[in-house]
Amino acid sequence: MFTDRGTKATSRSAISRRAALRSGGLALAGTALATGLPSLAEAAESADLTARTSYDSIVVGAGLAGLVAARELRAKGRRVLLLEARNRIGGRTWTDRFNDYEIERGGAWVDPLQPHVWREISRYRLNVVADAGPERVLMPTTTGFAESDPITAYTRQGELFTPFFDGAREYFPRPYAPFTREDLITPLDGFSLRDRLNQLAYAPEDEIRMTSTTGLYGAPTARGSLLQLAQWWALAGWNYTGFSGINTYRMERGTAALAGAILADGRPDLKLNSPVASVTEANGRVTVVTRAGLSYCAPEVVMAVPVNVWKRITFSPGLPQAHRTATQQGYGVPRQKKVWLDLATPTDRFLAEAPEDHPFVIMGRMNDNAPVVAFTVDPTLNLASHAAVEAAVRRIVPSATLRSYTVCDWQADEFSLGGPTYRSPGQLTALHRAIAQPLGRIKFCGDDLALGWTGYMDGAIESGLRVAGSPTLAPLPAAAPATHGIAVPRVDRRVYRSMIGL
Ligand SMILES: Cc1cc2nc3c(=O)[nH]c(=O)nc-3n(C[C@H](O)[C@H](O)[C@H](O)COP(=O)(O)OP(=O)(O)OC[C@H]3O[C@@H](n4cnc5c(N)ncnc54)[C@H](O)[C@@H]3O)c2cc1C
Numbered sequence: 001m002f003t004d005r006g007t008k009a010t011s012r013s014a015i016s017r018r019a020a021l022r023s024g025g026l027a028l029a030g031t032a033l034a035t036g037l038p039s040l041a042e043a044a045e046s047a048d049l050t051a052r053t054s055y056d057s058i059v060v061g062a063g064l065a066g067l068v069a070a071r072e073l074r075a076k077g078r079r080v081l082l083l084e085a086r087n088r089i090g091g092r093t094w095t096d097r098f099n100d101y102e103i104e105r106g107g108a109w110v111d112p113l114q115p116h117v118w119r120e121i122s123r124y125r126l127n128v129v130a131d132a133g134p135e136r137v138l139m140p141t142t143t144g145f146a147e148s149d150p151i152t153a154y155t156r157q158g159e160l161f162t163p164f165f166d167g168a169r170e171y172f173p174r175p176y177a178p179f180t181r182e183d184l185i186t187p188l189d190g191f192s193l194r195d196r197l198n199q200l201a202y203a204p205e206d207e208i209r210m211t212s213t214t215g216l217y218g219a220p221t222a223r224g225s226l227l228q229l230a231q232w233w234a235l236a237g238w239n240y241t242g243f244s245g246i247n248t249y250r251m252e253r254g255t256a257a258l259a260g261a262i263l264a265d266g267r268p269d270l271k272l273n274s275p276v277a278s279v280t281e282a283n284g285r286v287t288v289v290t291r292a293g294l295s296y297c298a299p300e301v302v303m304a305v306p307v308n309v310w311k312r313i314t315f316s317p318g319l320p321q322a323h324r325t326a327t328q329q330g331y332g333v334p335r336q337k338k339v340w341l342d343l344a345t346p347t348d349r350f351l352a353e354a355p356e357d358h359p360f361v362i363m364g365r366m367n368d369n370a371p372v373v374a375f376t377v378d379p380t381l382n383l384a385s386h387a388a389v390e391a392a393v394r395r396i397v398p399s400a401t402l403r404s405y406t407v408c409d410w411q412a413d414e415f416s417l418g419g420p421t422y423r424s425p426g427q428l429t430a431l432h433r434a435i436a437q438p439l440g441r442i443k444f445c446g447d448d449l450a451l452g453w454t455g456y457m458d459g460a461i462e463s464g465l466r467v468a469g470s471p472t473l474a475p476l477p478a479a480a481p482a483t484h485g486i487a488v489p490r491v492d493r494r495v496y497r498s499m500i501g502l
Helices: 012-035 040-051 064-075 115-123 150-164 182-188 193-200 204-218 226-235 240-245 254-266 307-312 321-329 386-394 427-436 457-467 493-500
Strands: 057-060 080-083 095-098 101-104 128-130 136-141 144-148 249-251 269-271 276-282 285-290 295-298 300-303 314-316 337-345 350-353 362-364 372-376 401-408 442-444
Touching (some): 057 064, 057 295, 064 457, 080 295, 095 254, 101 254, 136 204, 150 193, 150 204, 182 427, 193 204, 204 226, 226 427, 249 254, 285 300, 321 427, 337 386
Parallel strands (some): 057 300, 080 269, 136 350, 276 314, 300 442
Antiparallel strands (some): 095 101, 128 249, 136 144, 285 295, 350 362, 362 372
16 A cells, blocks of 8 residues: 555545545635535645655665666656655755855765766756866875975876786776676776775875875775776776776756756656655555655656665565675675865865874865865864864874864764765675665666776766666676675786786
């Protein structure tokens, strides 16, 4: 049965009676008090209720993946209910304000190298702006920080990172089809970013410049998969210019403008503040029950929530082993927090990278008069303490003065339980295809499950398009053969060496 708010006590006959009254309700609303007929508000509510009692699809999660999935299903003529736990749409994108400045607490940057998000931006005619970028760069050395101009600093970074990804053109020849050379990626999938740094034995003064990047994404370097970063390298054109340029462009009116445009286009029935507690498939239908006890039923459900939160939802039948492993291990970067700082000094546009044992691994002011954006992966940094945050900034810029700051902890947020997606060693070949497979009438999507830009808005959109059966995308590859199991492949350094001739 289809139920809606208050329908724990509302029978079908009551619904039909209200619907019947509605037939003249709007015209009579002005006389409601005198006649005892429903008021305008009641009439609107009953219209709302009637419209919402029958759905072809339920989408859980109104991040970009869920919004796109809902729009695509609506475009096929489906009646779609979109259930969102938070009081806003957008998920891990969140345009907010800090000291009268518009900030992004989650995803921010987009790039023409990301075709799915770029197509959405064009579709809704959203303006894109480029950050002005830094005037000077601070890079770590073995004795402190050294300042240089951006071109010098990033030319050197390119020289250091290029060998890190040697072989990626062979093992990711088609970046959106990451399993094309499964024979090559399987033995490499056990490598962490730390394994690769160790293997290449960079000089200390060079390695120290690299763990800002590897620490930021791997959080920490030893946890992050080499192949995740290598796939981004491949997606960016197998070169450092593409790879490092990904974080340059933003939507002028923020990610909220994109999320809002997709919602307005698709017009699913949206219910905010509706965290889903259970999802049950039986007798050819799926029933979704919210924490408030309201239940909804449809022939299919699309779960557009992060893999990390699956463990907080009761599925019946239970999730398969691969799904359980993925949600227990986690797919979203743990520890990473994005912090916005209002610094009285310095006031110029600068970018600083720090080794991953620093409280902030990267921070910078990308535009004039803008706050400084910083990332930390240090679980010991006390973000509740102004003094601790200022001291952390001063580790890099000793003269800095902090006026105020704001932080978003996606790990602590029960509806994400992690930051952007970044896989651990072994997850690509052992889990990735298996967890994207539907469980009967329960389908899954989200940036976690993208074939391309996992961890980016582009991946979320790609995945939302695919789950809704968009004709522009190839279907999912089949799950990995059972023989792959879910164990992390053993790291055999000789494999990489012999493969790429090191
Ligand atoms: C700090 C940070 C920086 C980032 N920077 C960038 C960037 O610069 N560029 C870029 O492209 N990407 C970036 N990303 C990644 C990007 O934000 C994500 O890839 C993308 O937003 C994920 O979208 P999604 O729809 O897959 O998941 P989400 O956005 O997480 O959406 C899932 C939705 O499900 C809801 N939900 C969860 N549990 C339940 C439940 N039980 N019931 C109902 N609803 C539920 C959530 O509230 C959420 O709205 C960043 C992410 C973070 C956190």
